[in-house]
Each structure stands twice: as C-alpha cells, then as structure tokens.
Amino acid sequence: MNKIMILSGAGLSAESGIRTFRDNDGLWENHDVMKVCSTQGWIDDRDYVTRFYNDRRADLASKEPNHAHKVLAHLEKDYRGRVIHLTQNIDNLMEKAGAKEVIHLHGTLTDLRCEACTQTFDVGYAAQTGNEVCPHCGNKRVRHNVVMFGEAAPEYSHIYEAIKACSLFISIGTSGAVIDIIPIAKEFKHSILIDPKRQKIASIYDTKSYIDEYFEHFIEKKASVAMDDMLAIIKEHMKGR
Numbered sequence: 001m002n003k004i005m006i007l008s009g010a011g012l013s014a015e016s017g018i019r020t021f022r023d024n025d026g027l028w029e030n031h032d033v034m035k036v037c038s039t040q041g042w043i044d045d046r047d048y049v050t051r052f053y054n055d056r057r058a059d060l061a062s063k064e065p066n067h068a069h070k071v072l073a074h075l076e077k078d079y080r081g082r083v084i085h086l087t088q089n090i091d092n093l094m095e096k097a098g099a100k101e102v103i104h105l106h107g108t109l110t111d112l113r114c115e116a117c118t119q120t121f122d123v124g125y126a127a128q129t130g131n132e133v134c135p136h137c138g139n140k141r142v143r144h145n146v147v148m149f150g151e152a153a154p155e156y157s158h159i160y161e162a163i164k165a166c167s168l169f170i171s172i173g174t175s176g177a178v179i180d181i182i183p184i185a186k187e188f189k190h191s192i193l194i195d196p197k198r199q200k201i202a203s204i205y206d207t208k209s210y211i212d213e214y215f216e217h218f219i220e221k222k223a224s225v226a227m228d229d230m231l232a233i234i235k236e237h238m239k240g241r
Contacts, residue, residue, distance in 0.1 A: 005166035005233065006072065006085040007159075007181065009193060011173020012223050012227035013089050015066040017049045029056070039150030042143070050061060053144040054127040057109050061125035065097035068172070071231070073097040079238070084162040086155075090146050105155045105179070110146040120145050163187045168237050169214075170194070170230065173223050185214040190237055194226045
C-alpha cells in the first residue's frame with residue numbers, strides 16, 4: 001500500500017501568526033535562540049527558559065489553524081493510515097484542525113516532560129509554576145517538552161521509517177535549514193516542494209537548480225494557497241494505487 005510522507009515546518013503555521021527564530025536573524029520572539037533553545041541555556045538559567053516557554057504557551061492559546069492545517073487534517077481522514085505527517089512545529093494547530101496522527105519531531109509546547117522518567121504530560125496553555133509533579137513517577141523535576149540544540153531528537157527515527165514506507169514525499173514550509181530535505185527527496189521518484197521563497201531556499205544549498213533537480217513538483221506559494229495544487233497532484237499519484 002502506497003503512502004504519503006509529509007514533512008512540515010514553520011511555513012505551515014506562519015499564516016496563523018506563529019513566529020520562528022529562523023525569520024528573525026537568530027532571534028525567537030526577540031530572544032537569543034541559544035539562550036532559550038539550547039542545553040547550555042537551560043543549564044545557565046532554567047527560570048529564564050521556563051518563562052520563555054510559558055509565554056509561548058500562553059500565546060499559542062489564541063492561535064487558530066489556517067486553511068493548510070485544515071486541508072492536511074482532512075487528507076489524513078481521506079487517506080486513513082496512508083499519510084505519515086512529520087512536523088518540526090511544536091504548536092498544536094494540526095490537532096486543533098482535527099488531525100490525530102501527527103508526529104512532532106521537536107516536541108510539543110502544550111506538554112511538560114519529566115527529567116527523571118522522560119514521560120510527558122499535558123498542561124494545555126497553563127504556565128509552568130515549578131510545583132508540577134510528574135503523574136507517571138512522582139518526580140518534581142520537570143521541564144518544557146521541546147527538543148533543544150545539544151540534545152537528541154528521538155522522534156527522528158520516524159523519518160527513516162517514513163522514507164521506507166512511502167511513495168510520495170511532500171515538503172511544506174521548511175527550508176531544510178534544520179532537517180536537510182535534499183537527502184530525503186533523493187529517496188523518492190515522486191515529490192512535491194511547497195514554499196513561496198525559491199531564492200531563499202536555494203541560497204541555503206548554494207544552488208538555484210536543486211529544486212528542479214530533486215523535486216518532481218515545485219509549488220511556489222504559501223502553504224494555504226498551495227493546497228489545491230497539492231491535492232490535484234496527490235489525487236493523480238494515488239489513482240489506482
């Protein structure tokens with residue numbers, strides 16, 4: 001059974017008002033990303049980092065899924081069991097749109113993680129106060145559930161599993177600066193790249209031709225605007241499969 005691999009990034013949620021440090025010269029919401037998203041920053045000032053994620057969690061409460069989130073959620077339903085959606089985003093907008101099977105490669109903002117047993121638990125949009133107790137093991141040493149620079153990302157194993165299982169690769173709103181999309185695209189005969197900034201992506205790889213060389217289709221549009229084009233390609237690809 002042929003499946004679809006989707007790798008989404010910040011561009012998917014940008015139209016919902018979610019900002020990322022990649023678009024702000026190394027700053028994430030006016031904070032040095034290495035202070036709020038690295039193991040060294042966490043060691044240096046746990047309170048500072050905790051406040052930062054509390055603010056991001058509170059901000060997320062008012063954000064709503066855009067058209068692209070909703071289309072992808074419906075795609076999951078239309079091709080039940082045949083869509084593997086891996087996202088680099090830590091927001092819950094895909095879930096708000098109705099998706100049930102999204103894999104968050106870099107963690108989830110609405111969860112906390114126990115530093116003792118490594119299990120996670122939902123806190124919604126509430127601020128972490130420091131009084132939380134892990135419901136799994138009773139430990140009081142918990143933290144944000146976001147993968148930081150300098151630590152392993154265990155969910156990355158799903159990338160290799162998806163490559164083996166799928167016949168179509170779709171990259172949405174990710175430049176490849178964090179997860180290199182070229183080696184993934186090379187594994188597929190059929191692929192789609194969705195991004196409105198051809199020149200910006202090309203500059204990351206120091207080439208202007210890689211898009212045409214490694215991707216079968218390039219849709220140079222914002223995620224929400226690209227959905228009709230994407231669905232048409234998917235329908236044709238999955239016909240008779």
